[in-house]
Amino acid sequence: MKQFYVFGLILFISVNIKAQFTENRKEYSKYTGLYSFFYDDKKDKVYLEVSELNKEFLYVYSLSSGIGSNDIGLDRGQLGNEQVVYFKKAGNKLLLVQPNLKYRALTNNTLEKKSVEQAFATSVLYGFKIEEEKNGKYIIDISNFLMQDTHGVSKRLKQLKQGNYSLDLSKSAFDLERTKAFPKNVEFDVLLTFTGEAQGRHIKSVAPNSSRITVAQHHSFIALPDNGYKKRVFDPRCGSYPFSYYDYATPVQESITKRYVTRHRLEKKNKDAVISEAVEPIVYYLDNGTPEPVRSALLEGGRWWNQAFEAIGYKNAFQLKILPDDADPLDVRYNVIQWVHRSTRGWSYGSSITDPRTGEIIKGHVSLGSLRIRQDFLIAQALMNKPFAERDDNYQTMLDLAIARIRQLSAHEIGHTLGFAHNFAASAVNRASVMDYPHPQFSIKENEIDFSNAYASGIGEWDKVTVAYSYSEFSSKNEEKKGLNEILKRAQNQGLRYISDQDARPAGGAHALAHLWDNGKSITDALEEVLKVRKLAIENFSEDNIKKGEAYAVLEDVFAPVYFFHRYQTEAATKIVGGLDYNYTTKGDGQFTVKVIPENEQTKALNSILKTLDASVVAIPKNKLALFPPRAIGYGKSRESLMGRTGVSFDALSAAETVADMTLRFLLHPERASRLIQQKALDNNNLGLNKVLVSLIDNTIKKTHKDIYFQQVQNTINYRVLYYLMQLANNEKVHAQVNALAYLKLNELQGVLASKSDMNSLEMYRRIVDFKENPRNFAIINSPKIPDGSPIGMNCMH
Template structure:
């Protein structure tokens, strides 16, 4: 009995204490809720960056927050990243374009998630299977951020953003190591050091918000110290620009790609189609609209505008502008007057070249140039509408020092970025560098004048600018374009008036060098060719309102692909490497419709130049460096010419025409026996003979 009473007393006491504790906890929770800081309190005194996304920054700590509007939830935006400043050793460089994708911001109770959307597939909404459109297609949850506060009146949500941007949530920045590489030869960044990383700048505009971040990496014991451009291999800093972009709201109409023309595309597969090739790829192009739709020739509502960065050498600005404006000739044939504008960035401009609202021709002089020229662009992944572009130009293009390092030390000046493999990688500056260097050497050996040297500089620079701008207009390479003219035609003085040696400026041509100054015509093409005109017509001519009629119109334009001046073959088709490609007409370092004859002629010219170099004597006190570089250059180009000839042996002509197309040939035709034997004879004379070199 005593035990029972004691037990009851203990139970009553403990229960009352539990109730009291529960009441206290509830009161505390209510008190904490009442004490939770509001949005206004959290951002009080912070610097405000209003725009598409409203950012705030604590002026003492530098901490950043983002105030999301209710209407920004579950809406699609575009993300884009590029390198503001990098280090080539680590696979990054100024101007390198990174991933671009569609993302949404979704609320999850007391958090928001940043979710990358998959845009690679299409489902016909009229097909019942479209109801399973998300099956086995993974979204990517990039980050989840806690909600710091919610405005009860407006519904706005405040989230912390330092952890979002001082990490690799949006994009990978640490290069993936090559598992097959020797660790003793591979430069490594180490790990991302968030404590040393910082948000450098915030800029917000009505249609985009930019966040510039300096990422610090630390490697305690690096095996490779890197180049002289690496100040301390343990500590590396890379600056990247994140851009959050509003999904364009306009009447832009996507235009479908055609395999007979070379365009950069947004690749989309129709998973409700029964076609053998179920693709709905849309080409990348600018939103170019006529001011006067009824006029055959009209200025655009908004031209494609390029800015020459104020870092550009003064002596070249006029030449660069003139070269870029040559593209207006092609646009005029498509119905647009002054479609391309070129302006010069003022020295006191209040905007930076990295601002995606401006398309900029940028100049740098890097210790280890990754290119001489590079023309990237980025587009809306949903439609292909181009939203921004830059043209990166290196002083090394006209500076022989990096070329000399490649020739003597075997180090390539043209490398593919290791961080973000790019579909816009371009090596034309490297090809022009080798060809131009040989032309300079040959001009000197022949006692050429300063006038011919000036023309060589002009032709090279014109071609580089035309080529890279072509990329920013949505064009990929056409390595078949040099087939346009015969050997006699490229030597005819009339080409000076047309400015054209090839069907397109999107090829990697050999230099057109004559034996004497009097015979010299153009070194390189300096105006858009017939293929370029045709491409611009397909990509930019005004669409018809009726969809079936528009499809028929585009098909009619594309059907001209069988015309000889419009031949096309891109990087996937070319035969630059042994074992790649089939058609010997699709190649680099070649020129004219007789690439065998031109290459053999070029090798003979190189032999003549080498013989003249043999009697050179440097001035007293000077080194023999020029002679060494010249000999190495000739040996290098001798090999490329031999490679061009060799591809004709066993080659197969390829025709991209569709079945039933007028003037089309069979898809695959073996190279004529006589041409194959001619190629073998040229190799025997210029490569295998005892006195060939």
């Protein structure tokens, strides 16, 4: 009897809940679209109507409002992961299931498909109790699902040691202004508040109350595209992002890994015409909150891509317009360029929502940092010769330079959302791609710095190759295979090179042509030119590089990009030492695979690099030091200021220490040192680590200057050299031969220093002795942190 009573009570409650929904349905606001849903404003709840079970759709989450810190990285408009999901009934619940699309069996054999599906895990993202079931339609309460911290805000804050925060539902609610329903997508927006105790300076710097952090998370349910999209085979030479999965139905003689390019769907209206409009053009929309003159620059630069589509026979296939006032940037129907504000300058992003089944790009989404333009403006301000000597409105040249960069930035980030990867070898081939990172290129004419060629304009030749490979139409599969190979062969014959991210990073990177922010076919010649520009800019630098009435503390910050102007070209030059040249080759394509950079080129690069460790080159001229008094109240140092060890006074020695550390960190990178050992072993004519270390010591520790100031600057640099030698001697990740050679040089130095009586020689001698007695206790002494440099005007994280 008791069991019957309990069962009856459960049944009564269940029926009562369902009855309550039915009775109150008329009071709820109804939204009709891909999924119809109801909003109960009394309880702040959302009920979803599911009419088709086991039907796949795309679920995407994102941030519709962010935190505003580049360091934290939770920005307005930031996309999360896209996931194919479907609703499945299980008892009195609907489960939201994410199938495993990484492992597939593309076959008509149902049992073979099932065997693969059952072999790998799926994921149930959520379980929803059925509130009502009627005529094959199910009502579920999705409020708690939508009010999760799906984007991982609290996790991110904890990882970055900004504090321990938890979601406070009492301070969270749905935002109906951005909650909408459309035929092919429904959008939910939720205001989420996280409470906790702030620990990090980044969160404290941007939040009005750092114990309560409120952001908005966005959820999109999106209809998947039809099956009319045609996948295109990925080639490592093509410049596109690869999309891949494993097909277990593949014959044994073929690769189980399938790779395709990511791209938008694009077809000609008239397939037989040489030039035709598209069935559906690729249309991007610019954030209507973007101000002038940035707005016009972004529109102009973004539209460059149409040049590449015209080159393959499309008319107006790529378009860029202003986002309508009533449109939401996170609505999947719009490819969007969003203007994002942060407390400090930072990266820009080109990301996409893609169909995980095929790699088809459904939505391109660009986020551009609004402070980026100011860094290029500052570089121009620093390099100009007395721009504010006569009037304070003489800024047009600076603005023109910054706007030129914004045009290129727009094209670059849109390129990512079209499916294209970085090409960091393009700068060595006449600036052949907007997908490189462009350092402003200056020259000296009649003893003045010339700005006219700072940034390239228009789409590059390599960009036309990537568009041709990804978006050209072909009459058949055989024609496509042949045509794609011809596109890449023509590019090769034109001398165009393609090297992307993993081979371009500066630390232990080896590719001699691929680097971030470098210029020139000859990296070494470009470094020499950069050093000349830097020298002239420093000679010209004066109080007239700021406006009348501005604090001299501002002048110090304007000086920073001039002083470190050579940093990226120096990084690029270090990659030639122990460097390689190689291609992303495929069998039969006629490209060489890999070769060592010739000894004479490595030596030439080394000689130029060593200039950045010469006090007479890097020391701030004595007659400029009076420009930098202790900072005024209200003008404290920032992360973009020169740091030092002398308290309130400007520290010229630390500036040299910081810039020397930058060079040495790359030149004596452990991987480079090991590579130099191997290269010398393979061919005795190669440069080798011994020559690098001998040249380094000869041009630093053994170098003397008559000028006492220069000598003290040199001494500061020399200590950095010593630390990096010790680090090589003590490093467990290098070849043992590197340790042996570094120890040998320390022993030789010890003998040289023992014969000297000046205090710095004696101190270096003491440090070598101490190191040899306690090598395991050695830790390199940090130099004052180099001011933020990258992004000079951009970067992308995908």
